[in-house]
Amino acid sequence: MVFGLRTYVTPEPLNIDPAFDPSRRQYNSTALLVQLLNSYANSQEKKIALVDVDLHVPVLTFVFGEAQLGGIAAVVSTHRLANQFYGLPRDDGMMLHRLEKEVIHELGHTFGLYHCRQFECVMRSSTYVEEIDLKRNTLCSDCTARLAEIR
Amino acid sequence: MNSTPSILVVDDEQVVRDSLTKWFREDGYKVSAASNAAEALQQLQTQKWDIILLDIKMPGMDGMELQQRIKEIEQGATIIFITAHATVDTAVKALKEGAFDYVTKPVDPDYLSHLVNNALKQRTLASENIKLKEQISEFCKADDIIGESSQMQKVFELIQTVARTDTTVMIRGESGTGKELIARAIHSNSDRRYFPIVTVNCGGLPEGILESELFGHERGAFTGAQYRRKGRLELADGGTLFLDEVGNIDMKTQMDLLRAIETKQFTRVGGNDLIKVDFRVICATNKDLEKAVADGTFREDLYYRVNVFSIFIPPIRERKGDIPVLANYFVQKYARAMGKPITSISPEAMDTLVRYNWPGNVRELENAVERAMVVGRPPTIRPEDLPYQLTEKNHILPAGSLAAVEKAHIASILAQNKWNISRSAEILQIDRVTLYNKIEKYALKKPSAG
Numbered sequence: 343m344v345f346g347l348r349t350y351v352t353p354e355p356l357n358i359d360p361a362f363d364p365s366r367r368q369y370n371s372t373a374l375l376v377q378l379l380n381s382y383a384n385s386q387e388k389k390i391a392l393v394d395v396d397l398h399v400p401v402l403t404f405v406f407g408e409a410q411l412g413g414i415a416a417v418v419s420t421h422r423l424a425n426q427f428y429g430l431p432r433d434d435g436m437m438l439h440r441l442e443k444e445v446i447h448e449l450g451h452t453f454g455l456y457h458c459r460q461f462e463c464v465m466r467s468s469t470y471v472e473e474i475d476l477k478r479n480t481l482c483s484d485c486t487a488r489l490a491e492i493r
Numbered sequence: 494m495n496s497t498p499s500i501l502v503v504d505d506e507q508v509v510r511d512s513l514t515k516w517f518r519e520d521g522y523k524v525s526a527a528s529n530a531a532e533a534l535q536q537l538q539t540q541k542w543d544i545i546l547l548d549i550k551m552p553g554m555d556g557m558e559l560q561q562r563i564k565e566i567e568q569g570a571t572i573i574f575i576t577a578h579a580t581v582d583t584a585v586k587a588l589k590e591g592a593f594d595y596v597t598k599p600v601d602p603d604y605l606s607h608l609v610n611n612a613l614k615q616r617t618l619a620s621e622n623i624k625l626k627e628q629i630s631e632f633c634k635a636d637d638i639i640g641e642s643s644q645m646q647k648v649f650e651l652i653q654t655v656a657r658t659d660t661t662v663m664i665r666g667e668s669g670t671g672k673e674l675i676a677r678a679i680h681s682n683s684d685r686r687y688f689p690i691v692t693v694n695c696g697g698l699p700e701g702i703l704e705s706e707l708f709g710h711e712r713g714a715f716t717g718a719q720y721r722r723k724g725r726l727e728l729a730d731g732g733t734l735f736l737d738e739v740g741n742i743d744m745k746t747q748m749d750l751l752r753a754i755e756t757k758q759f760t761r762v763g764g765n766d767l768i769k770v771d772f773r774v775i776c777a778t779n780k781d782l783e784k785a786v787a788d789g790t791f792r793e794d795l796y797y798r799v800n801v802f803s804i805f806i807p808p809i810r811e812r813k814g815d816i817p818v819l820a821n822y823f824v825q826k827y828a829r830a831m832g833k834p835i836t837s838i839s840p841e842a843m844d845t846l847v848r849y850n851w852p853g854n855v856r857e858l859e860n861a862v863e864r865a866m867v868v869g870r871p872p873t874i875r876p877e878d879l880p881y882q883l884t885e886k887n888h889i890l891p892a893g894s895l896a897a898v899e900k901a902h903i904a905s906i907l908a909q910n911k912w913n914i915s916r917s918a919e920i921l922q923i924d925r926v927t928l929y930n931k932i933e934k935y936a937l938k939k940p941s942a943g
Contacts (some may be wrong), residue, residue, distance in 0.1 A: 366599075372512065399512040401575065403599045411518055444631060456521040469603030 344446050344464075344481060345453065345489075347388075356381060356391050368398040371408035374417045388452050390416040390445055397421070406444050406468065409451035416448035422471060440471065443479045450481070454492045458485050496555065498542070498613050499523040503533040503559065504548040504575070510596070513546060513575075516602075518610070526909035530554035530562070537566055544612055547592075549576040549583060557587065564591055571612050575600060626687070638674050639822045641811035644933075651804045656682035660755075661799050663739075664777040665808030667853030672777035673737060675804060680733040685773055688732030691725045696738030704746050705762050708753070714763025724761065726753060729772040739799060740791060751795045774799060783924050809851050809858065811934050816847045819855060823862035823872065834871040842876045850885045880909060900935040903928075912939045 361373035378391050389408075397405050397419045406423065409416035412458075423440040425433045446464045458465035463482035468474045481489065500522050510526040517524045525542075527533035529551055534543070545563060549556035556574060563570050572592045574584075579597040582658045587595050593612050596605070655662055656679045664672045673692065698706055705910070707716075707842065709724030726734060736742075753759040758769045776799045785791035809815055820838055828835050838846070842865075851857055861880050869878040878930040903921065910916045918928040931937075 372508070398599065399516070400506070400508050401512045401514070401598050401600060402602045402605065405602065408515075411515065451519060457519050467606065469601075469606050 343386060344479075347448060354381075356393070358393060358395065363398070364399060366398055368396045368404065369393070369419075370399065371397040371405050371417055372399055372420075375408060375410060375415045378415045378417065385420045386414060388414050388416075388449060390418065390452075392418055392420065392441070392445070394420045406474070407448045409448040411451050411456075412454040413452055416445075416452050418444045418448055423474070428471070434473075443474055443477060444468075446479055450485070450489075453489055455481075455485055458482060460484070474478075497521065497523050498543040499525070499765075500544045500546060501536055501542040502526040502532065502546045503530070503556070504529075504546070504550045505529060506548075509548070516605075520606075530556075530559040533559060534562060534566075537563060541567065543571065543616055544609060545570060545572045547572055549574060549577075550578050551793070557583065560587065560590055562593060568762050569616075571616050573608065573612060575719045584804060591674070638671060638678055639819050640812070640815045641818050642814045644812045645815060648804060648806060649801075652678050652682065653800050655679060655804075655938055657684065659683075659773050661774045661801045662776070663782075663800045664775065664805045664806065665803060666777075666779060667808045667854055668779050669856030670806040671855050672779075672806060673735065675806060676733070676735045676737075676775045676777060679775055680735075680773075683773065685732050689729060691729035691772075692735045692737060693725045694737050698742040700743045703742065704749065707746065707750065707879055708759055708760035708761055709731070709764075711764040714761070718763065721761070726759060726770050726772065727768060730770045734772045734774050736774065736776045736799075738778060738780075739776040740778040740782055741767070741784055744790070744792065747792045749797050751792065753799055754798055758759040776800075782929075783926070804893070805930065807934070809854050813847050816851075816858065817843055819858055820846050820862055823859050824866065826864050827866040831866060833866060835866055835869055835874060836872050838874045839876070842874050842879060845876050845879055845883050849867075896935075899931070900937070903931055903935065904937055907932075907937065907939075 353480060356374070356377060356428075358369055358377065360377060361369045361371075363370050374391060374393070374397070382389055397407065397417070399405055399408065404422060407416060407418035410459050418430060418441065420437060420441055420477060423444065424437045425431060425476055443464050447468070448464050455465050457467040458481075459484045460466060461476055461484055464477055465481060465485050466473070466477050468477065500513075500517050502510050502517075502524065503526070504510050504513070505528055507528070510528065514524045514526050525536060527536055530553055533545075533547075537545075547556040547559060551559075554562070554754060556576065560572055560574075563572060572587075574592055575586050575597040575598055576583075576595075579595070586594045590847055593615070594608055596608065600699045605728040605842040638645075638649075640646070652675065662676075662679060664675050666672050676692075677690060680686060691705060693703075695703060701715075705718075705722070705724065707724050707726055709722050710718050710728055712718060712721050724786060736750075749759070753770075754774055757771060760767060782791055782796055782800065786793050786796050809819070817838075820843065827833070846858070846861070853860075861883060862874075864880055865874045869875065903917075906917045909921070914925055914928060918925045921928065923931075
């Protein structure tokens with residue numbers, strides 16, 4: 343329990359086609375956030391989309407996910423969390439473990455948390471998958487305190 | 494640098510500005526964006542930015558020209574080019590003109606993250622370097638050389654004159670006048686101040702030890718030389734070599750030292766390899782070096798090599814106006830060190846200090862004040878707190894003293910020879926420099942003509 347909020351899964355999938363960038367053969371995560379916000383325009387609840395396609399923003403080669411800092415929308419992809427992407431044997435357990443951390447990380451941004459320098463904190467920035475494996479799925483004491491301040 | 498680093502993103506594409514702004518804000522950076530060079534320059538006028546991310550191709554002024562304009566505003570600006578239009582030529586040009594790095598879009602997020610971190614670290618180090626140098630300069634200005642007399646003002650002027658040159662300096666003065674302080678002041682006001690000043694007490698070391706001390710030695714050079722050891726000349730490389738009591742160096746070492754000073758190279762004791770060094774030489778002596786040259790105990794060629802620019806520090810008995818200033822300085826110094834609230838010297842005690850002859854000069858005065866601070870009761874030092882020898886009347890210059898006799902004799906010889914310095918010096922059997930010093934000491938003045 344990190345944020346102490348009730349969580350539920352919506353039955354309708356998100357239409358991700360408008361976010362596809364053929365020149366990059368990736369999906370623009372910012373565009374996906376817009377899609378997510380538009381799809382649930384009447385809701386102010388925090389929402390996070392889980393996708394399995396490769397995400398990017400124009401200036402970077404890829405992103406694991408993206409969130410509105412202090413907002414209500416986030417998106418995370420399993421594409422680069424899966425061992426197969428790196429030519430390694432499939433390990434669904436490891437992938438789910440990584441997904442959990444990235445979901446908590448992006449939701450943390452929606453609560454207004456910045457990246458943390460503590461390497462075990464879930465809010466530490468991860469630019470490659472080994473860094474995700476290093477960190478825990480919990481906030482450090484500083485980020486916990488910061489979250490309490492914000493809320 | 495601020496505790497929150499700041500980044501300015503300059504790109505004509507909204508989506509790029511938004512992506513980078515968001516990316517760096519998540520890292521806790523303060524981020525702003527500009528869509529063109531004009532907006533960027535406007536933002537640069539209002540504040541400094543730790544990192545500036547620049548695109549190259551923009552409408553109007555491009556990124557390369559903007560870099561030049563930014564460097565005019567802030568020479569040390571940290572600029573990273575992020576561009577989709579990468580060529581080797583533009584990359585080379587950008588780096589030559591001072592860009593920190595040049596990356597092409599899309600950038601690997603790990604690479605970008607490390608790049609910005611490294612750029613910030615380098616900027617922090619550069620900023621700390623500047624601050625430390627400023628602190629060193631401030632520290633160097635606060636020399637412990639106290640003196641308000643005209644003689645000391647002249648010494649300060651000479652220090653300023655010679656400090657910025659690389660000229661060899663000879664500091665002359667009695668023991669305890671602060672020759673080492675003068676040497677340090679010259680060094681700390683010179684371009685070598687960020688390098689060490691290495692002191693060699695030539696008077697305190699036996700003959701064989703001095704050679705090894707100066708030039709170092711190789712392993713096995715002599716019994717007990719278990720390791721190679723660098724000498725003081727090597728340690729002074731880039732800085733200043735201060736040879737205190739240079740008149741005490743033996744003849745053999747004088748020859749080796751002269752060669753090292755002239756050629757800027759030497760070998761260690763027991764070694765064959767030539768070692769090149771670059772240092773400035775400052776010497777000090779309380780001896781009559783001219784007499785030593787005449788006696789054959791100091792090499793004439795070394796004398797002319799080290800006696801290029803002389804600074805004479807008068808003993809404090811010849812500048813009695815400095816005694817109260819020095820005494821009060823030492824009172825403050827030891828009040829701080831001892832945590833004792835003594836703030837002044839009584840008029841009677843100060844009179845005793847001023848009238849005393851101070852054969853040990855400033856060193857003796859400092860010791861006397863320190864002693865008085867230990868035994869004295871706040872808030873004032875009284876005569877009974879001073880060391881007993883200060884109150885002995887035979888140390889204070891009465892009217893029938895030897896100095897008074899000397900003054901009268903010199904004045905008489907000068908008058909007889911119509912102030913012909915050479916002739917007068919010959920009769921008095923002293924050299925011209927010594928006679929000039931005596932004239933200044935006794936404030937003798939040549940009568941005006943007519």
